[in-house]
Amino acid sequence: MERDLALIELLADGQFHSGEALANHLGITRAAVWKALRKTTGQLGLPLQSVRGRGYRLDTPLELLDANRLINEMSESGRSRLAALELHQQIDSTNAFLMRAAAQGAASGTVCLAEQQSAGRGRHGRTWVSPFGANLYLSLLWRYPLAPAALGGISLAAGAVIAEVLQGFGADDLALKWPNDLLWRRRKLGGLLLEVSGESQGPSYLVVGVGINLRMTTTQGSDIDQPWATLDEVTAGRGVGRNALAARLLDGLLEALDVYGRDGLAPFLTRWRALDVFRGEPVRLLLGDQVIEGLHVGIAEDGSLQLDTPTGRRAFQAGEVSLRPMEIA
Numbered sequence: 109m110e111r112d113l114a115l116i117e118l119l120a121d122g123q124f125h126s127g128e129a130l131a132n133h134l135g136i137t138r139a140a141v142w143k144a145l146r147k148t149t150g151q152l153g154l155p156l157q158s159v160r161g162r163g164y165r166l167d168t169p170l171e172l173l174d175a176n177r178l179i180n181e182m183s184e185s186g187r188s189r190l191a192a193l194e195l196h197q198q199i200d201s202t203n204a205f206l207m208r209a210a211a212q213g214a215a216s217g218t219v220c221l222a223e224q225q226s227a228g229r230g231r232h233g234r235t236w237v238s239p240f241g242a243n244l245y246l247s248l249l250w251r252y253p254l255a256p257a258a259l260g261g262i263s264l265a266a267g268a269v270i271a272e273v274l275q276g277f278g279a280d281d282l283a284l285k286w287p288n289d290l291l292w293r294r295r296k297l298g299g300l301l302l303e304v305s306g307e308s309q310g311p312s313y314l315v316v317g318v319g320i321n322l323r324m325t326t327t328q329g330s331d332i333d334q335p336w337a338t339l340d341e342v343t344a345g346r347g348v349g350r351n352a353l354a355a356r357l358l359d360g361l362l363e364a365l366d367v368y369g370r371d372g373l374a375p376f377l378t379r380w381r382a383l384d385v386f387r388g389e390p391v392r393l394l395l396g397d398q399v400i401e402g403l404h405v406g407i408a409e410d411g412s413l414q415l416d417t418p419t420g421r422r423a424f425q426a427g428e429v430s431l432r433p434m435e436i437a
């Protein structure tokens with residue numbers, strides 16, 4: 109597989125490469141190049157052109173992640189908070205990787221990114237569709253002296269920061285759906301998955317996993333069971349660089365994780381509220397088999413959702429609750 113991915117790296121520029129040049133580069137035959145390319149591009153869902161006399165090229169160039177470039181693009185303060193950067197071509201899940209690494213003692217500020225996840229995790233046990241090179245899949249590990257129960261608000265803090273970073277790349281009409289779905293015109297552009305472990309009174313560690321749809325094709329996203337969007341669509345194809353975006357997200361998220369440890373959710377509340385898409389709307393909350401309807405009146409200081417129900421105002425913590433607008437429930 110490593111050799112097959114090396115072929116994809118050579119073709120990532122979107123230019124033609126002759127079978128001979130590719131074969132020489134990898135020390136294999138031209139027939140082996142063709143076989144490997146057909147198999148790998150098929151598996152990764154990357155349309156390949158093969159033109160007699162010119163060679164092979166990918167339909168669309170890929171900007172693959174590059175650890176050096178990414179770190180260079182980060183800010184000084186971002187770099188000072190980064191303990192280690194793990195970049196994988198393929199992985200089961202960047203969150204799973206960091207949870208395993210944390211249990212083995214990995215340092216606070218360790219980051220993991222991958223070009224593809226074979227078992228990307230979404231909230232509520234769902235799968236996160238993670239095709240090769242099409243989107244961003246990144247996770248950060250942070251350690252706190254706090255109890256795990258004190259870390260729930262980080263999902264809101266991180267959601268606000270991610271939306272602001274994307275706005276910085278020209279993405280308008282972004283919104284957040286409590287607790288942490290990133291939406292564009294009510295279609296899902298990204299999501300966050302927090303995994304926490306620790307002693308009941310602290311210390312604890314947290315892995316924040318971020319998935320952002322960048323340029324996934326309709327075919328690649330065909331298994332997603334809700335309306336979705338890509339950043340390419342949101343920015344009308346202005347082409348946001350994957351390394352630049354990952355660098356800005358890491359800068360923002362590492363800072364947010366640090367700030368949360370000192371000041372909690374307070375510095376992020378106004379920013380989150382400004383992006384709250386369903387505030388003032390009737391919604392349904394799904395808690396397992398239970399459905400609770402009410403008017404979403406906004407989030408409280410602790411990040412809980414406040415709902416005006418026929419039996420009065422009630423507050424809900426994120427956990428296993430899902431929010432649906434009334435019209436598509």
Ligand code: BTN
Binds near residue numbers: 301317
């Ligand atoms: C959601 O369901 O909205 C949360 C999706 C979180 C996906 C990201 S992709 C990087 C990280 N690794 C995972 O396995 N999941 C998160």
